[in-house]
Amino acid sequence: MSVPANSHLKSYFIYRHTIPIRIMHWTNVVCFTILLMSGLNIFNSHTALYFGKSSYNGKPPVLEMKAVPSSNGLQGITTLFGYQFNTTGVLGASAGADGKITRRGFPSWMTIPGPKWLSMARQWHFFFAWLFVINGLCYLSYSLLTKHVQRDLAVSKKERSTIWQSIKDHIRFKHHGGEEAKHYNVLQKIAYLGVIFVLLPLVILMGWAMSPFLNSIFPGWVDLFGGRQSARTIHFIVAWMLVGFVFVHVFQVIITGLWNNLRSMITGQFKIDNAHSDKGPS
Amino acid sequence: MMHQTERRKFFTRLLAGAGAIALAGCDKLSHSETFTKILSTGESLSNNVHRLVSNRVSMAQEFSAADLSPSFRSNGTSSPNNPAYHAMAETGFSNWVLEVGGLVENPLKFTLAQLQQLPNRTQITRHDCVEGWSAIGKWTGPPLQEVLALVKPTPEARFVVFYCADPMKEDGTNYYYESIDMDDAYHAQTILAYKLNDETLPIKNGAPIRLRVERQLGYKQAKYIMKIELVESFAHIEGGKGGFWEDTGYEWYAGI
Numbered sequence: 222m223s224v225p226a227n228s229h230l231k232s233y234f235i236y237r238h239t240i241p242i243r244i245m246h247w248t249n250v251v252c253f254t255i256l257l258m259s260g261l262n263i264f265n266s267h268t269a270l271y272f273g274k275s276s277y278n279g280k281p282p283v284l285e286m287k288a289v290p291s292s293n294g295l296q297g298i299t300t301l302f303g304y305q306f307n308t309t310g311v312l313g314a315s316a317g318a319d320g321k322i323t324r325r326g327f328p329s330w331m332t333i334p335g336p337k338w339l340s341m342a343r344q345w346h347f348f349f350a351w352l353f354v355i356n357g358l359c360y361l362s363y364s365l366l367t368k369h370v371q372r373d374l375a376v377s378k379k380e381r382s383t384i385w386q387s388i389k390d391h392i393r394f395k396h397h398g399g400e401e402a403k404h405y406n407v408l409q410k411i412a413y414l415g416v417i418f419v420l421l422p423l424v425i426l427m428g429w430a431m432s433p434f435l436n437s438i439f440p441g442w443v444d445l446f447g448g449r450q451s452a453r454t455i456h457f458i459v460a461w462m463l464v465g466f467v468f469v470h471v472f473q474v475i476i477t478g479l480w481n482n483l484r485s486m487i488t489g490q491f492k493i494d495n496a497h498s499d500k501g502p503s
Numbered sequence: 504m505m506h507q508t509e510r511r512k513f514f515t516r517l518l519a520g521a522g523a524i525a526l527a528g529c530d531k532l533s534h535s536e537t538f539t540k541i542l543s544t545g546e547s548l549s550n551n552v553h554r555l556v557s558n559r560v561s562m563a564q565e566f567s568a569a570d571l572s573p574s575f576r577s578n579g580t581s582s583p584n585n586p587a588y589h590a591m592a593e594t595g596f597s598n599w600v601l602e603v604g605g606l607v608e609n610p611l612k613f614t615l616a617q618l619q620q621l622p623n624r625t626q627i628t629r630h631d632c633v634e635g636w637s638a639i640g641k642w643t644g645p646p647l648q649e650v651l652a653l654v655k656p657t658p659e660a661r662f663v664v665f666y667c668a669d670p671m672k673e674d675g676t677n678y679y680y681e682s683i684d685m686d687d688a689y690h691a692q693t694i695l696a697y698k699l700n701d702e703t704l705p706i707k708n709g710a711p712i713r714l715r716v717e718r719q720l721g722y723k724q725a726k727y728i729m730k731i732e733l734v735e736s737f738a739h740i741e742g743g744k745g746g747f748w749e750d751t752g753y754e755w756y757a758g759i
Contacts, residue, residue, distance in 0.1 A: 255529075267635035275629060276636040277572035334533045335526060339633065340752035341533045347759065348545035433631050434718045434758030438557045440564040449629060449637050 230495065235403060237491035242369070245360045246486055252353035253467070255345055257460060258333040261326070262342035268313070268326035270457055274448030283454065288314040288324035295322045354425060361417075373405060374414055380407045396477045399495045409473075416466050420459050427456035543754075550756040559686040563717035566627040572638040575630075575699055577707035580679065583669035583727055596711040601695075603650060605732035606660040611653055615697065615711050621645035624694050632721040633753065642715050643698035648689045650731070656685075660733035663688045664740060665714055668727035671747055681725040682737050682745040682755075683716055692717045695728065720757035722748045 238246070269282035276282070285300045286308070297313025299306045310316070315328040318335060329335040333345055364370045387408045390396070397406065405413070429435045430443045430452035446452050474482045478492075485491035532538040583589075591599045596615050604610035625643040632638075647663070667679035687693055695712045697704050704710045709726025716723045723746070737743065742750025749755045 258529075263635065267632070269636075274566065274570055274637070275572050275639045277574070277576060277638045278570070279573055330523075330526065333526070333529045335530050338533070340748075340754075341539070343633075343754070343759075344539060344542040344545065344752075345529075345533075347549060348542040351545050351548055431631075432553075432759045433563065433629075433720060434553050434557070437561040437563045437718045440562055443564070449631065453635060 232492055232494040232496060234490045234492055236489050237485040238489050239367075240489070241359075241363050243486055243489060245356055245363070248352070248356045249360075252349045252356060253463065255333060255349045256353060257464065258331060259342045259345035259349070260457075260460060262332035262334065262337070263339060263346060264457065265326040265332060265337055266339045270454040271450040272447055272454060273450050274444070276450055286313040286326045295324065350425075350428065357421060357425075370417075374410050374417075376407060376410050376414070380410070383407055384411075394476060399493060402477075402491075402493060412466065412469070416463065420463055420466070424456060424459040424463065427452045427459065431456065546754045546756060549759055553756075553758050560690065561718070563628055563692055566629065566639050568627065568641070570639045571627065571641060571700065575640045575708055576636070576638050577705075578632060578634075578721065580669035580671075580726065581707040583667075584673075584675055585668050585670060588668040588727065592706060592710065599711050599729075601712070601728065601731065603654045603731045603733075605664070605734050606657045607733050608655040608657060609653065613650070618645055618650075618695060618712065619697065621649045624692070625698075626692055626694070626715070626717070628692070628715065628717045630721055630724065633748075633757065641698075641700045642694060642696040643701070644694040644696035644712060644715070646691060647693045647695060647714075648691075650695065651688060654733075656733045659735045661685060662734050662737055662745070664732045664734055664737055664745075665725040665728050666730040666732070667725050668729050677741075677747070679725065679727070679747045680741060681714065681723055681747070682734075682740075683714075683719075683723065687716050687719070690716070690718070718758055720759075722746070722753065723757050 267276075268286040269276070270284040271278075271280070271282050273280065281303070282300075283302060287298045287300070289296045289298050295309070295314040296307060297309040297311065297315065299308040299312045309322070311328055312326065313324070314322050315325050316322050317325070317329050325337065332342070334341050364374075384407055387406055390406075391408055396402075427446065430446060431449060436443055436449070443449050443452055446455060481492045599615055601613040601615075601618065602610075603613065622645060623643055624646050625641065627639060627641045630638050630640060651663075662682045662684055664682045665680060667681075669679045671677045671679055683693070692715065694715050696715050697710075697712045699705065699708050704713065709724075709728075712728050713726040714724050714728060734740070737745040741747070744750045745755045746753075
């Protein structure tokens with residue numbers, strides 16, 4: 222490995238993210254947020270999830286949110302694999318804009334639009350789904366053509382042997398600064414690849430699986446995923462896995478230098494700080 | 504300089520405030536005519552792409568008897584708030600007639616017995632409600648194309664409109680209606696079902712006949728059909744959007 226010309230400097234800037242990547246990143250942030258929140262509004266029209274071809278096959282739902290009247294007013298009851306939880310105020314029953322507790326799957330602050338409004342939530346969802354898919358296709362073509370995926374995301378053989386060390390480093394919040402911060406670490410690469418090539422295609426495919434017209438293109442293809450209701454459940458689970466990724470991603474962004482990371486995704490400039498290299502969280 | 508926890512509190516509040524403003528903005532946008540028009544380009548894009556990726560005769564999946572839902576759920580109207588309808592129901596719909604007219608060469612009236620004598624089709628299909636649930640049922644009835652072959656639509660006919668017996672308002676007005684295009688009208692699986700799971704179609708599921716358009720969502724499957732009209736445009740009918748739910752903001756194309 223060649224020593225970078227300016228690595229003797231205490232700190233300097235590198236150009237980390239190109240303009241297309243930055244635009245596509247923030248487009249994705251907007252799309253994903255709206256898709257999640259409008260998706261939760263759509264879910265609120267039928268607050269149960271099933272495995273199988275239909276919802277009514279003699280088996281109970283795997284997840285169900287209900288509002289049950291009680292002496293203390295409306296109670297939100299969530300049933301997951303037969304286990305009941307009181308989730309009043311958040312799931313099943315929660316206060317809307319007027320402060321009154323009403324029957325509602327996810328609370329109105331998590332949904333677009335705020336009130337229960339299925340037709341409008343669908344309009345939001347399908348418009349931003351198109352934007353999301355087009356943005357994703359642009360990202361894929363761009364990063365394959367410019368070799369961004371091959372160069373920056375592909376896990377080398379050498380790196381594969383460092384996975385365990387990287388896990389230990391992450392648990393101890395030990396993050397490499399300095400020259401090492403120029404490259405993604407191995408766990409970061411695996412997380413990004415998993416999101417780009419597994420979770421995102423899966424969430425889109427499961428969205429298509431819910432369309433009765435797209436079902437007719439190859440009748441039966443939806444059964445490969447267990448049927449339409451399984452597809453709806455998988456769509457829901459993967460959406461929350463993506464939320465999990467976003468939480469970890471934002472957490473890492475914060476602890477490895479919030480402003481430096483944010484700047485690199487806005488102006489492209491990322492500061493390499495050799496003064497703090499290998500000293501753990503700064 | 505602010506204390507660490509104070510700073511954290513400040514940023515949390517800032518974030519929560521920004522979030523609340525963004526949400527209120529989204530709700531405001533939902534009421535803006537221009538913005539919702541932009542959003543609805545998603546629908547026309549889906550409609551066009553669906554036509555591109557599949558031919559218009561692709562068949563909906565058919566299931567086996569083992570997949571049948573134990574009881575087929577009723578949604579929307581389960582008993583029309585219409586005395587004239589119930590008077591017909593009491594006679595087993597023996598005096599019910601289906602009027603088929605509009606842009607046709609040969610307007611006709613069909614009794615239930617006449618419809619049953621046409622070539623019939625039986626299909627086990629999945630009903631997907633826009634709300635998210637699905638139920639599987641076995642439907643029997645004449646394909647709509649058999650009826651169309653007898654009434655002979657004129658070349659101007661572009662849509663088939665179904666007028667129903669169930670008023671959607673408490674005061675007994677605003678009858679349910681739906682419309683489909685000619686591709687769906689001539690589709691092999693588009694039938695006027697009078698049987699569900701081998702039995703006479705129950706009132707809760709749309710007796711005496713309901714439409715099955717298997718590649719679209721539940722709200723297109725009009726129940727309690729009284730009249731069929733072929734039209735060039737549905738702009739002059741009710742709210743002008745081609746259906747009861749469409750008039751309230753749902754997509755006319757319900758293939759998603």
